[in-house]
Amino acid sequence: MSLTAAMKTAQSSFSNVGLQSAVVSKNIANASDPAYARRAAVLATATSGATVVETQRAQNEALLKQNLLSISKASAQDTVLAGLSRMKMMLGGEDYELAPSTYLAKLRDNLQTFADKPNEVSLAETVVADAIDVATSLNSTSEALQKLRSEADADIDTAVKDLNRLLKEFKTYNDQVRQGTAAGTDVNDALDQRDKLLTQISGLVGVTTVNRTNNDLALYTSDGTVLFETEARTVSFVPTTTYTATVTGNQVLIDGVPVQMGAAGNTSARGTIAGLLQIRDHAAPTFQAQLDETARSLINMFSEDTVGGAMDGLFIRNGVAVGDDLTVGTVVPGLSTVIKVNPAVITNQGGNAKLLRDGINETFNIDDHASFSVLLNKYAAAFETPVTFDPAAAIDTNASLLAFSSGSVGWLEQLRSAATTAADDKNALLARTQEALQSVTSVSLDEELALLLDLEQSYKASAKLVAAVDEMITALLQAAG
Template identity: 50%
Template sequence: MSLTSALNTAQSIFNNTGTQSSVASNNISNSSNSDYVRRQAMVTTSLNGAQVVKISRAQEDALMRQWLSASAGDSAQQTLLNGLSDLKSVLGGNDYETSPATYLSTFEQKLQAFRTSPSSAIAAQSAVTAAQDVANSLNSATKSVQLIRQNADKEIATQVDTLNTLLAQFKTANDAVKGATATGGNTADALDERDKLLKQISSIVGVKTADRANGDMALYTNDGTVVFDTIPRAVTFVSQDTYTTGTKGNGVYIDGVALTSGQGSTTTAKGSLQALLQIRDEVAPTFQAQLDEIAKSLVTTFSETDGTTTQPGLFVWKTSTGLDGDTPTTPDVINGIAGTITVNTAVITSQGGDPMKLRDGSITGLTNLNTDNASGFSDNLDALYAALGSAQTFSSDAGISSNVSVISYAQNSVGWLEQLRSDATTASENTSAALSRSTEAYSNETGVNLDEELTLLLDIEQSYKAATKILNAVNEMYQSLLDITG
């Protein structure tokens, strides 16, 4: 080997180790950055010696697609579970102590006590107070359910704005990737930024990727709607300021196509947007329908009739126009009745009423069943107690069985919610585990391993030392030649 060749070799080693150490140091500094993909300096050997030809990026497209799918599924499932947990809190949490079912059971007990002591003013007042608790629980639950829908609507608006911002940023990152690819530049940083944005997008709406020429990428929803293709497609949504039982939420549109809501406790939703739509438009309204069916049944059960005319008795309600409601006869759900149901003031002592009218069947004034004004009269209370425990037909639109008593129906409503939440909890554990496995698999292939990087730095150091020895040897030879010729 000539001295010139030796110098060239040493210079090549210095160049290579400089680049390699820079790449390794960059890897180490980003070891805790989950959005960073490991780089590696690729060295090849030719007649001119070893040299770094490019900086490669440990990209794993298949694992990335798997991670995006797992992320979208977990984001949707966790969002649904949070919504169901909010609904559970409406009923008082784990013991459901503020649920209509709980208050109805108490009312049944107080009514039973009243029918066994029909002359007791205390028993009469207790029964009326228990009825008021039932009505108040239905009113409160209705307000809370509509608030949950309203909050979901606001969150949808926030996420739509975020999604549009992310798509605009995705275009910038995608253009950077295309530009670097076209000019032969280093695309690693731009790809990291694009993947980072892609992860955030997938948590809001599930997307599939399509690779194009020059590093370009297009995004589609699972049903094929274009989300991004050269330019971001508009995601639009008009939020509602307030929600009542009759309010129908507006849809989310991507490139003019409506985004569907998720279905089921193990939700079909991909991304949080579809799950929020499911809570707002499917789960909460179904639960509200159950509340309305309970209220409708109570008004009907405790109505009074003279054989010709029937009017609401113990429980009364208001129509959507604010008028006093009649005794319901429709088999369908009456939207909002649970929010307006109250106890008739005719039996409320503090408002000039007489609770004994419940015993006598004279709340409406249509009739008085206790014509002799007997203190021991219990026929009407016996009939009401029996009716409270009798099977009734409820609307199938409310999602639970119909041929049961109103108390059983209220308990079934709690069971429906608890079963839905329990199944969603199990599903959320599964999606979390799937995401964890996907994250681990992706990280193992693309993440930075500090042990490997530190070992690589030791190898680079040895190469550097070897180059230094070559340079020292060449220097000594040159010095010897100079001494000889000097």
């Protein structure tokens, strides 16, 4: 090897060590950033030994796509579980002590006691108080459900705004990647930011990616709707400020195509938006229908068969259209919000609790017998009599009121239990996927420090080579005089 070749080799080595050290230093500086993918300086053989030809970014497309899918599934599942847990808390939590079924069972028991001792006014007052508890439970649960729907609607609006913002940012970095790749410049930082945005987008809506020329990415939703293709597609939503049982929320549109809500406890939803739609448009309305059917059955059960026809009894409706026929097995939306106890039997409102025994609209106990219990026995028996319920309530269509109200609690608990199990499974899968991806892309400080030691040895070797060349040139000059 000539002295000139040796010097060029040493210079090339110094240059390589400098570039490699810069890459390692950047890796170490970003070791705590989960969005940063490890870089590696790639060497290739050259006439002067070796040279750095590119800086490669650690990546695994298959794991990245699986991670995006896991994020969207876990986000949707967590959203659905949170909504169902809120619904459970409306009923009092683990023991469901605030559920209408709990108050109905108490009403039935005390009504039977009153029927056995119809002459005791205190028992009449107790039954009326129990009836008020039932109506209050239906009212408050119904109002809480509509509040939940309203909050879900507001969360959807926030999520849509975030999604539009993320798509605009995605375009910025995608353009940098596409243009940089075509020009042959380093686009690794832009790739990091683009992948970070992808994970955030997948948390809001299910995403699939298609890699095109010059590393350009096109994004599609899990059902095939175009989300981003050179330009971001518009995601639109008009929020609804006030919800009642008769109000239907607006759809979320991506490029004019509605986003489909999820279904079941182990939801099919992908992303937070679809999960929120499931709570707002399916879970809460279905439970609302169950409450409304309970209210309808209660009003019918305690109505009085008078000479002039059926009349309102212990329970009445307030604010529902007069034309509604509550005897037909069809949901009357919002009935549970307006059901209340007839003031005619509420003492502090000028009523008389004994009218429940004797008749509210006309006197059935004509001779004022203290032992008259015909009406009370009829009401008590009605709790166990099967009636027809609307299939829209998603539980038994022919059952007693107590069985139906208990079935409503069972429906919610079954749904929530399935959602809990699915959330555990999907979050565990997400954790494993992220761990696998990070094992490929994340920075290991031990590896980087070991590489620094290797680079130090390489630098020392090059320095010795330069020193040897210097000594040889010096000796040569001295010999030449």
